[in-house]
Amino acid sequence: MKKIGIINCFEVSxxxxxxxxxxxxxxxxxxxxxxxxxxxxxSFVHCNGCSENSIDQVISRAERMKEIGVDTIHLSSCIRSKCPWYDEFLSTxxxxxxxxxxTHGGKERKNKNAE
Structure with a gap:
């Protein structure tokens, strides 16, 4: 059984x-x-919007997810399509x-850093 959290885009939310x-x-x-x-x-949370601290803020939310038992995080489709930090979120x-x-609407985009 997976315990899932989703992080979506603040602007799109x-x-x-x-x-x-x-x-x-x-x-x-x-x-x-x-x-x-x-x-x-x-858990279903959003990032804190596009800022120089975006990665740190998403990591902070993910750490709180871990505390409640989340083992799998889905980056929402809106993050995949709109976020300049998508690849950094994936790798971190x-x-x-x-x-x-x-989350929905298409297959996963490959992480450029993993190629």
């Missing part, structure tokens, strides 16, 4: 309810298709979590 992420999780679709029904979503969070680089 101003106009998005997160329903696409929740629908994909609840239907075990897109990036959640391989999870069993026992898997739980424990991958040190302590299984990281999936999207």
């Amino acid at each position: 101003k106009r998005c309810s997160g329903s696409g992420c929740f629908k994909a999780f609840n239907n075990r679709a897109a990036s959640f298709e391989n999870y069993d029904k026992e898997s739980q979503m424990l 969070l991958s040190k302590n979590f299984e990281v999936i680089g999207y």
